[in-house]
Amino acid sequence: xxxxxxxxxxxxxxxxxxxxxxxxxxxxxxxxxxxxxxxxxxxxxxxxxxxxxxxxxxxxxxxxxxxxxxxxxxxxxxxxxxxxxxxxxxxxxxxxxxxxxxxxxxxxxxxxxxxxxxxxxxxxxxxxxxxxxxxxxxxxxxxxxxxxxx
Amino acid sequence: xxxxxxxxxxxxxxxxxxxxxxxxxxxxxxxxxxxxxxxxxxxxxxxxxxxxxxxxxxxxxxxxxxxxxxxxxxxxxxxxxxxxxxxxxxxxxxxxxxxxxxxxxxxxxxxxxxxxxxxxxxxxxxxxxxxxxxxxxxxxxxxxxxxxxx
Amino acid sequence: xxxxxxxxxxxxxxxxxxxxxxxxxxxxxxxxxxxxxxxxxxxxxxxxxxxxxxxxxxxxxxxxxxxxxxxxxxxxxxxxxxxxxxxxxxxxxxxxxxxxxxxxxxxxxxxxxxxxxxxxxxxxxxxxxxxxxxxxxxxxxxxxxxxxxx
Amino acid sequence: xxxxxxxxxxxxxxxxxxxxxxxxxxxxxxxxxxxxxxxxxxxxxxxxxxxxxxxxxxxxxxxxxxxxxxxxxxxxxxxxxxxxxxxxxxxxxxxxxxxxxxxxxxxxxxxxxxxxxxxxxxxxxxxxxxxxxxxxxxxxxxxxxxxxxx
Numbered sequence: 001x002x003x004x005x006x007x008x009x010x011x012x013x014x015x016x017x018x019x020x021x022x023x024x025x026x027x028x029x030x031x032x033x034x035x036x037x038x039x040x041x042x043x044x045x046x047x048x049x050x051x052x053x054x055x056x057x058x059x060x061x062x063x064x065x066x067x068x069x070x071x072x073x074x075x076x077x078x079x080x081x082x083x084x085x086x087x088x089x090x091x092x093x094x095x096x097x098x099x100x101x102x103x104x105x106x107x108x109x110x111x112x113x114x115x116x117x118x119x120x121x122x123x124x125x126x127x128x129x130x131x132x133x134x135x136x137x138x139x140x141x142x143x144x145x146x147x148x149x150x
Numbered sequence: 151x152x153x154x155x156x157x158x159x160x161x162x163x164x165x166x167x168x169x170x171x172x173x174x175x176x177x178x179x180x181x182x183x184x185x186x187x188x189x190x191x192x193x194x195x196x197x198x199x200x201x202x203x204x205x206x207x208x209x210x211x212x213x214x215x216x217x218x219x220x221x222x223x224x225x226x227x228x229x230x231x232x233x234x235x236x237x238x239x240x241x242x243x244x245x246x247x248x249x250x251x252x253x254x255x256x257x258x259x260x261x262x263x264x265x266x267x268x269x270x271x272x273x274x275x276x277x278x279x280x281x282x283x284x285x286x287x288x289x290x291x292x293x294x295x296x297x298x299x300x
Numbered sequence: 301x302x303x304x305x306x307x308x309x310x311x312x313x314x315x316x317x318x319x320x321x322x323x324x325x326x327x328x329x330x331x332x333x334x335x336x337x338x339x340x341x342x343x344x345x346x347x348x349x350x351x352x353x354x355x356x357x358x359x360x361x362x363x364x365x366x367x368x369x370x371x372x373x374x375x376x377x378x379x380x381x382x383x384x385x386x387x388x389x390x391x392x393x394x395x396x397x398x399x400x401x402x403x404x405x406x407x408x409x410x411x412x413x414x415x416x417x418x419x420x421x422x423x424x425x426x427x428x429x430x431x432x433x434x435x436x437x438x439x440x441x442x443x444x445x446x447x448x449x450x
Numbered sequence: 451x452x453x454x455x456x457x458x459x460x461x462x463x464x465x466x467x468x469x470x471x472x473x474x475x476x477x478x479x480x481x482x483x484x485x486x487x488x489x490x491x492x493x494x495x496x497x498x499x500x501x502x503x504x505x506x507x508x509x510x511x512x513x514x515x516x517x518x519x520x521x522x523x524x525x526x527x528x529x530x531x532x533x534x535x536x537x538x539x540x541x542x543x544x545x546x547x548x549x550x551x552x553x554x555x556x557x558x559x560x561x562x563x564x565x566x567x568x569x570x571x572x573x574x575x576x577x578x579x580x581x582x583x584x585x586x587x588x589x590x591x592x593x594x595x596x597x598x599x600x
Contacts, residue, residue, distance in 0.1 A: 020194055021209065022187050022331060026324045026381060027515040027574055028210065033322070033486035037172050040483075044170055056232025059171065060178065065477040072522030081326060082206025124477055172481060176474045176531060177365040177424055183336035183472070190333070215327040222372035231476060274327055320494055321509065322487050328510065337472050344470055356532025359471065360478065382506025 004076075006104055006111040008088040011146045013050045015042055019083045029078035036071070039103050039115055042087045051139040063124040069098070070118040077112045079105075085112055091144040094137060097121045097129040154226075156254055156261040158238040161296045163200045165192055169233045179228035186221070189253050189265055192237045201289040213274040219248070220268040227262045229255075235262055241294040244287060247271045247279040304376075306404055306411040308388040311446045313350045315342055319383045329378035336371070339403050339415055342387045351439040363424040369398070370418040377412045379405075385412055391444040397421045397429040399440060454526075456554055456561040458538040461596045463500045465492055469533045479528035486521070489553050489565055492537045501589040513574040519548070520568040527562045529555075535562055541594040547571045547579040549590060 008014050017038050025031040047055035058064045079085055085107045092100040098120045105113040121136075122129045132140070158164055167188050175181040197205035208214050229235055235257045242250040248270045255263040271286075272279045282290070308314055317338050325331040347355035358364050379385055385407045392400040398420045405413040421436075422429045432440070458464055467488050475481040497505035508514050529535055535557045542550040548570045555563040571586075572579045582590070 018191075018194075020191050021205075021325060022190055022333070024326045025321060026326065026328045026509060027517070028326045029515075029517065031322060032518045032521065033483040033490070036483035036486065040172055041168075041170050045168075054232065055171075056230075059476060060231060065479075067477070067479065067525065067528060068482045069525050070523070071482065071525075073520070075517065075519050075521075078517060080206075081210060082204065171475060172483070174476045175471060176359060176476065176478045177367070178476045179365075179367065181472060182368045182371065183333040183340070186333035186336065209326060215329075217327070217329065217375065217378060218332045219375050220373065221332065221375075223370070225367065225369050225371075228367060318491075318495075320491050321505075322490055340472055341468075341470050345468075354532065355471075356530075360531060380506075381510060382504065 004111050005109055006088075006106045007109060008086075008104070008106075009090070009147045009149045012088050012090060013042075013046045013143075013147075014086050014088040015045055016084050016086050017041075019079045019081055019085065021081055024081045029080055032073075032075060035073070035075075035105070035113060035115075038087060038105075039117070042089055042103060043101065043117075043119075046089050051136075051143065053136065053139060059124075064130070065122045065124050066099075066119045067122060068117055069120050071115065073113060073115040075113050077110065079107070079112055083107065090147055091140060092116065094132070094140045094144065097131055099132075099140060154261050155259055156238075156256045157259060158236075158254070158256075159240070159297045159299045162238050162240060163192075163196045163293075163297075164236050164238040165195055166234050166236050167191075169229045169231055169235065171231055174231045179230055182223075182225060185223070185225075185255070185263060185265075188237060188255075189267070192239055192253060193251065193267075193269075196239050201286075201293065203286065203289060209274075214280070215272045215274050216249075216269045217272060218267055219270050221265065223263060223265040225263050227257075227260065229257070229262055233257065240297055241290060242266065244282070244290045244294065247281055249282075249290060304411050305409055306388075306406045307409060308386075308404070308406075309390070309447045309449045312388050312390060313342075313346045313443075313447075314386050314388040315345055316384050316386050317341075319379045319381055319385065321381055324381045329380055332373075332375060335373070335375075335405070335413060335415075338387060338405075339417065342389055342403060343401065343417075343419075346389050351436075351443065353436065353439060359424075364430070365422045365424050366399075366419045367422060368417055369420050371415065373413060373415040375413050377407075377410065379407070379412055383407065390447055391440060392416065394432070394437060394440045394444065397431055399432075454561050455559055456538075456556045457559060458536075458554070458556075459540070459597045459599045462538050462540060463492075463496045463593075463597075464536050464538040465495055466534050466536050467491075469529045469531055469535065471531055474531045479530055482523075482525060485523070485525075485555070485563060485565075488537060488555075489567070492539055492553060493551065493567075493569075496539050501586075501593065503586065503589060509574075514580070515572045515574050516549075516569045517572060518567055519570050521565065523563060523565040525563050527560065529557070529562055533557065540597055541590060542566065544582070544587060544590045544594065547581055549582075 023034040173184040240252045323334040390402045473484040
């Protein structure tokens with residue numbers, strides 16, 4: 001459980017989360033499923049605040065869903081009640097209907113956790129995956145370029 | 151499920167919470183136990199940001215607990231994903247070891263929910279209730295005076 | 301935080317819940333919002349296993365909702381990881397569209413918590429409360445009679 | 451999101467979970483972090499009921515922790531309120547202080563999700579990883595042999 005150094009690329013979307021009593025287990029550290037709530041909240045805020053796409057409307061009005069089809073996470077350093085950690089979102093890949101994200105939890109320049117997620121865009125009516133709408137794809141690709149470290 | 155008007159008293163501690171996908175149920179509204187997480191988070195922030203008492207230290211370092219011994223809540227108007235609601239904390243009573251709080255969830259001047267909570271201060275070592283330390287009692291009483299509507 | 305004695309009335313619906321790591325907080329006891337998940341699960345099982353009414357169908361197929369409009373709970377004795385507690389459901393009142401329940405958490409004949417809940421039946425389409433269907437009302441009333449302690 | 455066929459090996463530890471209202475999101479399917487609670491509960495029950503090791507005592511009395519250091523999951527078929535799914539636990543590898551598990555969620559012989567988890571045994575006092583005690587290692591290895599499909 002070692003943490004590498006991590007400095008977010010310029011322009012990367014980062015939000016700070018408070019580690020709360022409600023997140024922590026009898027061992028005094030974050031019970032890991034709560035990290036996925038934090039990650040889901042980060043993705044919501046990224047749509048709404050960075051991409052300027054209203055995530056709630058996409059689901060409630062446009063009847064799209066974004067189920068997670070794959071999640072993998074390395075938990076490197078535990079976090080404790082009262083701490084604040086930063087979560088940074090990066091794009092790994094934009095597919096036909098899927099989006100691969102990397103979310104890094106970090107504090108003082110040290111990684112605490114690193115998640116890779118794959119979500120697929122689907123229609124809640126047909127229950128089938130749908131091609132990413134052009135505007136959404138462009139927003140994803142612009143963010144990927146903006147935050148590229150190459 | 152009607153909501154009365156609510157304007158927080160001057161000086162009252164209020165924080166805004168985002169209603170997220172993770173809070174909402176198949177009926178599209180907040181699943182009620184999540185409100186208690188929001189309320190617990192509000193109380194934490196009130197200790198730390200308003201009373202200038204580090205809530206995490208009280209628990210992890212000083213080994214105090216603040217279990218809820220009573221909670222009652224009227225859920226007046228449901229909230230939906232994408233909304234932001236304000237939570238305001240008021241003191242109803244300061245006892246020997248107990249604290250009665252009122253938390254009002256509101257939006258645009260209309261109450262959405264109103265909770266009354268009673269927490270007791272206890273020692274995590276002896277597992278018994280303890281008298282509120284003088285500094286904490288004074289902080290509670292000062293806040294109660296400051297936000298009194300009488 | 302004293303617990304009274306509690307013996308469920310004959311015929312009362314009781315289910316045992318395991319207190320798990322995921323329920324417990326840094327103080328080593330159940331974090332209170334989890335009790336409401338347990339209570340909600342008990343109510344679901346009561347519909348399905350006792351009243352022989354498929355709760356999932358009522359919501360997903362018939363498009364009814366049963367939002368909580370009032371919840372009050374006394375937390376009398378904390379519970380710890382590894383314990384098993386019994387939850388018993390009793391009816392306090394059957395209204396036009398509302399149902400008042402009492403849920404008692406107990407262990408070895410001693411109460412650990414006692415909750416009173418009020419749910420209202422509503423249409424998910426009209427978003428308005430609806431009168432309890434006759435079959436459901438009869439099922440509620442039969443259960444109330446069967447478990448009456450008078 | 452296709453599900454392969456899955457038949458648990460003879461002797462494998464399997465528990466059924468009810469998909470509840472509280473697990474489901476506005477799209478009507480399980481919100482994915484809840485699966486990790488189910489998986490954690492399965493692991494607890496496996497220790498206690500299959501390995502005859504009291505998991506709560508290991509943590510509360512012996513002061514060991516079993517933090518997840520890696521989790522990866524493929525979500526293949528969504529599950530809905532009212533369904534019951536089976537979770538089966540298999541061992542992938544037993545390390546010096548680590549344990550790699552595979553948990554398969556399935557229904558009617560079809561996989562719904564497949565998770566691989568790595569937990570490390572640590573001392574809650576020293577906050578360092580510890581070598582698996584011999585009795586625990588033997589229990590793990592006996593289970594791995596018993597459920598081997600080779």
